[in-house]
């Protein structure tokens with residue numbers, strides 16, 4: 481079969497489905513989504529199909545289908561377990577010029593139902609010509625992750641402006657160039673990033689002036705704690721399309737490897753007390769690069785809004801009128817705790833979780849210790865390695881027991897992850913004895929005990945790291 485790809489309007493047309501099992505169920509969902517008038521005939525049906533019938537979304541006839549049921553049918557789908565019935569109805573339908581999809585024997589029918597990616601009003605249909613529907617679904621799942629969720633909104637933006645575009649640009653060639661620039665530039669990114677009103681205004685202005693706005697924009701993207709598989713779909717897309725990247729030390733090598741070969745890379749540092757570029761200079765650098773018309777990727781470890789100074793960077797962008805969007809990332813606390821098998825909250829042991837900086841502006845650890853030194857909560861200290869002795873001393877002094885469980889998680893979520901468990905009392909010693917280096921996260925609270933039961937992610941370095949003061953904690957609840 482070498483079929484023609486066709487989208488058919490089945491609104492209010494009678495579509496008959498013979499069979500009501502799982503395969504029929506999938507086809508019925510597609511028909512309902514296309515607002516077809518659906519009739520299902522089968523001696524028994526899946527609960528989901530019965531539910532649709534009860535809700536009046538389709539008509540269900542509880543019996544075997546017969547020839548007379550083909551009367552008035554626009555599209556027939558045969559998907560019953562009765563091969564002879566399927567074959568007979570397919571033949572009869574074809575003789576009557578009824579469109580027929582034979583679910584279990586695609587080539588017997590004359591219509592294939594493809595796997596579809598929906599980005600309303602856009603639909604991407606995948607057909608394997610009946611060779612392997614499973615392969616079609618696999619391909620669809622892969623494409624789902626690369627076609628942005630807001631792609632349909634982009635189509636709506638284009639549709640709403642087409643008439644104005646035709647008036648403004650008589651020549652078809654100019655129109656095409658204009659649209660290409662719009663759909664690859666900041667206006668399209670605004671739509672995908674959920675800033676549709678701003679995009680509408682910018683597009684109207686661009687059409688009126690007949691000038692495509694400069695492509696300059698900034699993507700403030702959270703790269704997560706290290707494992708590239710933890711990037712969001714949007715982060716992956718923006719990483720691929722940037723012209724220049726301004727990145728921090730914490731962005732892992734496998735994530736840097738995702739950048740295009742020709743991308744300009746600027747290291748912004750952020751090592752403790754050794755910032756390669758001062759924060760204010762980074763803010764202005766982003767503005768300057770965007771003003772040069774570049775798509776600037778500001779790539780940060782973890783989440784840009786958690787101890788990431790993302791707020792300061794976007795404040796400067798806003799002041800300078802630079803288009804930007806923020807893409808959240810998995811913050812170190814979430815990523816490291818999950819990969820270490822330590823739940824941050826637990827019904828019995830921790831009803832709250834506090835993310836705390838262990839490194840304050842003037843270099844001292846000056847926190848509200850009364851608020852922090854409570855049982856039944858988990859404390860997660862970022863940048864706390866150097867201040868760890870002081871942190872432990874203060875927590876004990878303010879009421880936490882010296883044997884409160886604590887963990888150090890180094891290079892969490894990466895193949896170099898190491899987890900050291902101990903107590904508030906012995907944590908500073910552990911750091912020296914084990915030569916623990918940054919980036920390290922400190923987790924304090926009863927939840928740390930649960931690692932004994934819940935650990936799942938193992939690396940070679942993690943295995944070596946384990947025989948520590950944990951012995952004191954083996955009486956896990």
Ligand SMILES: C[S@@+](CC[C@H](N)C(=O)[O-])C[C@H]1O[C@@H](n2cnc3c(N)ncnc32)[C@H](O)[C@@H]1O
Nearest residue numbers: 705782783788811812862863891892919920921
């Ligand atoms: C400046 S903060 C940045 C936090 C980041 N914005 C986030 O949301 O994870 C840097 C600190 O995060 C922690 N950190 C970040 N990534 C880590 C990782 N993979 N393993 C352990 N700690 C990490 C360390 O405590 C490090 O000193």
